Amino acid sequence: MAEINDLMAFVSVVQAGGFRDAARAGDISASGLSAAVRRLETKLGVRLLNRTTRSVAPTEAGQRLIERLAPALTEMEAALDVLNGFRDQPAGTLRLNVPAGVSRTVLPPIVIGFMQRYPDIRMEIVVEDSFVDVLSAGCDAGIRYDERLEQDMIAVPLGPRVERFATAAAPAYLDARGRPQHPRDLLAHDCLRGRFASGAMPLWEFERDGEVVRVDPSGPLVVSPGGAFDLKIHAAVSGLGVIHLYEELLRPHLDSGALEPILESWCQDFSGPFLYYPGRRHLPAPLRAFVDFVKAATPA
Structure with a gap:
C-alpha cells in the first residue's frame, strides 16, 4: 500500500505540473509529496522527475512509467467509482x-x-x-x-x-475616427487584437448575405486570451480602439452605452x-x- 501511495503521489505531481499545485489539489503538503517521490526513486533506482526552481517534468523513465500506469489507474478509479452506486x-x-x-x-x-x-x-x-x-x-x-x-x-x-460576436468602440473614439460601414474600413482604425498561446493571431471574420470578409487590422494593443479579456475591454471602453469579441463579454458595456456597437449586420452568429x-x-x-x-x- 505504501508503494501505491508513492506511485499515486508521483502521478499527481506529473499531472499537476508541480508539487505545490498537486498539494493544493490533493489536500497534502508539498513536502509530503516530495518525500513520496524520493522514496519511489530510491526504491526503483532511477530518477523520475527533473526538478528546477520553476518547473517539474518527468524524465524519460518517468514518462514511460506514467504511460504504463495510466491504464491501471483508470481501472482502479473505475473500480472505486462502482461504490458510488451505493x-x-x-x-x-x-x-x-x-x-x-x-x-x-x-x-x-x-x-x-x-x-x-x-x-x-x-x-x-x-x-x-x-x-x-x-x-x-x-x-x-x-x-x-x-x-x-x-x-x-x-x-x-x-x-x-447560438452565440454572437460583437464589434464595438467607445462613442468618443467613433466620434473622432468615424464609424466603419464595411469590415474593410477597420484597416484604417486602431483595433485591439488577441493572440493565442500558439502565437496565432486570428483574423476578424464577418458575414452578410453570404459574403464572408476576413480582415487583419492592426492596433496599439495585443493580448492573450483569458484574464487579459478584461484589459482589452477596459482599453476599448477607455477609447483606445475597436474591439471584436464575444457579445456576452461586452454586454454590460453595450447596455450602459460605454461601448457602441458597429457593423452589427456583419457580425456572425456561431454555435x-x-x-x-x-x-x-x-x-x-x-x-x-x-x-x-x-x-x-x-x-x-
Missing part, C-alpha cells in the same frame, strides 16, 4: 478543462446549480484556451466549440446554442459550446452526474 448522492472530484470565455459567461450558472444539486462532488476547473488532450491533462472532460472538438469524443451541447469526453463504457460518477445535469439544463 450512495444516495455521487461523490468524488470532477475536473474540467474550459476556455476563458466559457468560464466567464456560460459556466457560472451551470456550475452553481450543479454544486447545489450535488454537494458531495468537488469541481476543479482548469481555464485554458488552447486545445488539449483532456486525459493527458488529468481532466475528466473539456468544453470547446465544435470546430475545435477532437475526433472520437462524445460531445454534449452545453449552454446557449454554442459542447461538453466533450472520451467515449468509454464506464463514466466516473461525478462526470456522469454532470453530463445528465447538462443535458437537462441545456435547451434543445
